[in-house]
Amino acid sequence: MRICLIGSGLTSLALAKALVNQNIHVDILRDKKKQLIDQSRTIGITKSNVEYFNNNIVNVDKIIWKLNKIEILSDKLNKEKLLEFQNKNQELFSMVRSFDLYNILEKSLKKNKLVKIQNQINLENIQNKYNLLINLNFSNLITKKFFSKKIIKRYKSLAYTLIVEHEKIDNKIARQVFTRIGPLAFLPISNKETSIVYSIKNTAKIQEENLIELINLHNPKYKIKKIKKISSFELLSANLRNYYHNNILAFGELTHKIHPLAGQGFNMTIRDIKILLEIIQNKIDLGLPINSSVNEEFQKNVKHRNFIFSNGIDFIYEFFNYESKIENNFLVNSLKYIGRKNSINNILKKLADTGLNY
Template sequence: MKVCVIGNGLVSLTLANVLIQKDLFVDIYATKKNDLKDQSRTLGISKSNIDYFNNEILDIKEILWEIKNIKIYTEKNNKEELLKFNNKDNQIFSIIRNNKLHKLLFNKLKKSKFVRFKESYDVDKSKYKLVFNSDPTHSIIKKFFSSKIEKKYDSSAYITTIIHKKIKNHTAYQNFTKIGPIAFLPISNTETSIVYSLNTSKKKSDLEMNDLVKKYNPIYSIKRIHVWRNFQLKSSSLRNYYKGNILAFGDLLHKIHPLAGQGFNMSLRDIKFLSSLIDERINLGLDLDESICQEFQKNSQSKNFIFSSGIDWIYEFFNLESKINSDLLKKSISVIGSNKVVKQFLQKFADSGIRY
């Protein structure tokens, strides 16, 4: 049986690697080449998704950096931890460079007899049992998948990497400042990725961003700050996941605020569920058709929307302190921090999403 994947981003290549393990022939359509030289882009992967990746897709242990502690602050309480999550024996989640993961996924696909790469966007859906599209620029999007629930944050995400003196670097820091959340995400003992979501549409210069990093720097002796990259922030949820045998995927289904680093994790959970649907059909000797798309939407759409809304609520809740002069946030977080059951629920929610 033959299927089609449109796009060559991390979600597309991860999905393709899952599909070929089922002995499905996969045509990958992509005309844009990814910039593998960009080392500033990183992503967080939850513990449960790391286990799934290593056991079912590809061993990525060598390119992961374990995070064992998370410390959360606000600008009003810059020196006092509002909330802390830790796991001294195992990682809570891990950080990985986008370009390294992309290279591993791509190289495995290149060696597979089940894969053909096509430098074209001219896709004849009638040739394939199923078509999976995670490319937001493809004409299929405008034709079938333009209806969505969208929220614009009127803010931008700024990302870079700092080089610093060597330390034991397994603690992630999140500070909810007056102008937006800034995250320090370790990627080695001498490097840390920074994601700063600024609540302003006015573009900041590299010098201005460097000053902000120095202001909110939690522990690092910084030697160098790389060039900053930025992009506009918004969240969206697609109203219809599929059209016929074409299933939208990745950020096309759900785009969320990056403060919790959950975008790629949501897509991995989608891939895991889709994989189980396909396995069930194959094991029963049934054909792959659009009923898989129907079942996927029926079981995933509400869960994804609830999870996305939860992330948005967290952003708005922490952003409240910059809008009102109140100790409401500190008191609320103190209750959470002292309640083991609530903390365990939050960690499980972040690790496994709605499906656990």
């Protein structure tokens, strides 16, 4: 049995490693140009997904930074905490640099005889060469032919990502500030560095000095020494209408792309990997063929969950977007009151950790 992955990003490497760990032969077809990973980008991974990653893909304990508290603030409440999530003496989620995660996955795959990486993509007559063909590429012929129908929402916003170096502090608390111009996240990656993501309601690029000035209006405690490269990208959400065509399966952000405010994009993908691997392993255990039935079962299991979860993230964005436009504080004060209820707080923490899979 052999499975082909088209694409060489983080999702492709993570899925490939999960498959070869189940003794499945994997071919990775990637562009001739070397994959460039933006060193200003970081990823948040929930506690349950870190555990799955360590046990089923590759151990990432050496490259992650564990966070034990999340604070949600609104600038309407003058930096007063709106919501707070924490576990006693346990991490809620962890941060990792995209560059570090990519390198550890690539290194682990290079040593594995079950994986073959080809630096060219020839998609002609490829469908019949593999049991499954998993496509993660946004712009190739397969995507244009079979996976172009999506439900898309454009936020008319740009997300700015950067990493700042600052004086050493106890840096275990993530903060999300809902400002009048968009959500701003401070995401620690060490005691001396913090990743910042600012999603600003404007498609016109902001000059670096103006961006730093906007960030510092809400800077909770960091005495910044150095600002690393700033990157930006347009914000949109997208849900694919159909996940598969025969034995070809769309996967990762190609099927679901969401607003970054909750840091759930890669977590959704890890949950998809878990479900796909369970389906494949169940087929193997029962002596059933690995074919299009895998794709059919995968779509049946995850499509509705991903759509609901994606819309839940969009609802959060729209809630605070609407709240920022009204003059009174009724909505944020109501949310503050509800969030103090332990039962509701625990449900929200569980949803953030495991998605709709619990």
